[in-house]
Structures are given as structure tokens and as C-alpha cells.
Amino acid sequence: MKVEFSEPSETRKHLSFEVPPDVVMAEIDRVASSYARTARVPGFRPGKVPAAVVKQRYHDQILYDVAHDLIPRLVGDALRERGLEPVATPDIRDVVIEDGKPLTFLADFETLPPIDPGVYAGLSLRKPPAVLEVGAIDQALERLQQRAARWHPVEDRPAALGDTLLVDVVRTPKQRMIELPGQAPPPLEKLEDLKPETLKSVSVELGGKANPPGFDDHLVGTVAHDTRTFDVTYPADHPAEDMRSRTMEFVITVHGIRRRELLPIDDDFAKEVSDLSTLADLRDRVKTDLQHEAEHEADHKMRRDLLQQLGSRIRNAPEVLIDQEIDRRMEEFVRRLMDQGLDPAKAGIDWQEFRQRQRGTAEETVRSTLVLDEIARREHIEATDEDVAAEIEKYAERSGRTATAVRAGLEKENGLSRVRIGVRREKAVAWLIDKAHVVNG
Secondary structure: OEEEEEOOOOOEEEEEEEEOHHHHHHHHHHHHHHHHHHOOOOOOOOOOOOHHHHHHHOHHHHHHHHHHHHHHHHHHHHHHHHOOOEOOOOEEEEEEOOOOOOEEEEEEEEEOOOOOOOOOOOOEEEEOOOOOOOOHHHHHHHHHHHHOOEEEEOOOOOOOOOOEEEEEEEEEEOOOOOOOOOOOOOOHHHHHHOOOEEEEEEEEEOOOOOOOOOOHHHOOOOOOOOEEEEEEEOOOOOOOHHHOOOEEEEEEEEEEEEEEEOOOOOHHHHHHHOOOOOHHHHHHHHHHHHHHHHHHHHHHHHHHHHHHHHHOOOOOOOHHHHHHHHHHHHHHHHHHHHHOOOOHHHOOOOHHHHHHHHHHHHHHHHHHHHHHHHHHHHOOOOOOHHHHHHHHHHHHHHHOOOHHHHHHHHHHOOOHHHHHHHHHHHHHHHHHHHHOEEEEO
């Protein structure tokens, strides 16, 4: 058998195979014999069908089975012989298998690059000061004030800016009124397929930042039971790409009007939003919480500095690992959208562009974790069963689930190994920071 090995890059490898015809035919005979034992062919008793008839009748299936069985074994043997460890299942392509001819195919795969972490004990790291910005406490109290606002029905006057309306909305797309530069208008048949969108009992804040230009003007002055029909053209730079420069017809029925009342920030406010008795105590608690956040952010920046230093010590990372990291980031982003009650399919996001934007940071993350894993290996840093159990407990507490339920879910998804790897990396980061020369400020 002829096997040729090539390295197009530091991480990407190729194996080219040519299997002699006699080996292929021996496999064909073996598979055909197994078919003959169970094949049912008119005119022959079960188990008595001639091999030639079986090969002819099940020709394509037999060749498929031969390739499906033989190729993984040949690739596995070649990898072990050369001491190669792919980071993902090899991509098999250009398979050619015919009776009486050699079997040829290519195995394309990636391996880890050579990883030399260099000198890593005693790295120089800078920890920025954890200082609160001027006015940070007052801003935090104002956010609490907004969340604690009380709502009162408005019945003695029409709606005004700042009010919130409870409405039913019917939104219907229309032909674009403003064409995007260099972009043809959407085909009419596509627009006709878009049906009106109906929303029941939703809240609309008049003057809200999310409202398109001109939207509020049509609703200021309404009272309960009013219905307004109007068109709105979204701006060309609207955050939702599929809405840019699009004209929509709105039919809005007003069911009620509410106004928001902000509580004065005083001792009674402190009692309302916390278990404290005075505003002074509330300010102290807010200051403490903000200080903890600032210290956490300082630690995070120092950690980011550490990972950037590690990532710079290798040049390349396997593309498959970068793609996996981008996939992970996309899944995390989609979960955040869904947690906020948003439908990712209707968010107007160019997912291909999103993937491209993530590529640089994803590659940096992969490079730094590869170096981190090598340091953990050299320093014999491991995640114990107790470490994994503690991490599961933390996640269970954050998610409001039991540790038993979290562990069961991870075991079902084969996710315990990911937890163990993550804990091992965190322990390696802690080890490096403990050995580092940290400069404050």
C-alpha cells in the first residue's frame, strides 16, 4: 500500500492513500460473503446465492461498505505509525473505488502546532487600580430608582411623551420607499410572502430610544380605545438590518395609558429597595458592591493581559479549533438573546458577518488556551473530582438548580470533560498569577 504524507501548513496535514487492487478485492469478497449469508434473491435458496450474483445485485452497497470499513482502519494505522494526533476527525475526500482497481483517497486533518511556552514562571503583569468613577454611586442609585418606579393609570388627559401605552399592534411590510445604495430592491414576490405581524397587549414608551423616527408623533394625543393607522420608514442605519429603509404600516389600538412615578431617593427609598433603614446605609452598600465589581474588573484585565502574553508565544492555531470557539461564542450569544425574550431568527443579524467579527478574538483565545494546557501538563496541574464537584455546585447555585440535576445534564451531554478542562485551565491561570510579578497601578 502506498501512503504519502504532506504538510501544507504547521497545523494542517494530508495523507494520500493508494490501496492495491488485491487488497480491495479481498475486502469485496469478504463483504460479499456476509451479504450472501442473508441475501434473498428470487430463484435461490437463502444462503445459497452465488458470490457473482451477490456482487452484481448489491454492487454499490458492497463498495460502500468496503470503503466505510477499510478507510478508517487504514487512516488509524497510518496516524499511529507516524505518531500523529488529529484535533478532530480527519476529513476523507476524493474517494475512488472500483472493481479491479486501486482504492484511492485523501485524509485531510489538523494537529496541534509545536508549543513552546518559554519561561512562564515570573511573568510581569499589571493590575489596574480598582477606583470608582466620580458619580458612580449616584448613577447606581438612579438605576435603582428607575427599577423601583411605580406606574399609575392616566385617565384625565391624552397620551404625552414619557407615557407608556398598552396597545395591540399590527405591523405590515410595504415596498421600500428608500433604496439602499448599491442594493437592488427586494423582489415583489418576496415582499408579498411577508404576512402582517400581530402583537397583543404590548407596552410602548412614547419617546423611547427604540422607536423609529416619526413613530411617537402618531400616538401623542391618543386616549384609551383610539386606533391609529400610519406608515413609518425606518432609517438606513437602523440596528436591525432587515428593517433598514423599509416602510411599515402600523395599525395600533390603544387600551390604556400609564405614567411612571420615580420615588425620591431618601430613607424611605432605601427601605423600599433593600433591607436597610437609611439612605446612608444604602449608599455604603452600593459603594461596597461597586468596589467589588471594580476589583473584579481589575483582576479580569490582568488575566486578559496574561492570556495575551501566552497566546503570543505560538504563531498558528488549528482552524477547526478556531471554528469550534466561534461556534461556542455564537451559541452563547444566541442564549443571551433568548434569555432577553428575543427571537435570534428575527433579530436582523448577519450571522456570517458576526462569525467573521469573532474570528480574531477566537483565534487569540485558542492560542492562549493551547499554551495554558501545555503549562498545566508540565506543572502536573489537574482538576480533581472535588474541584469538578465544587464547580458544579457553583453553576447549580447560579442557575437555581440542584447539583444533582446539573451533573445529570452534563453526563447526558458528555459535558463533564469540558468542566474538568475548564477547571484545570483556571487552576493553571491561578498558578501563573501566583508566580507572576504583579505591578499595581
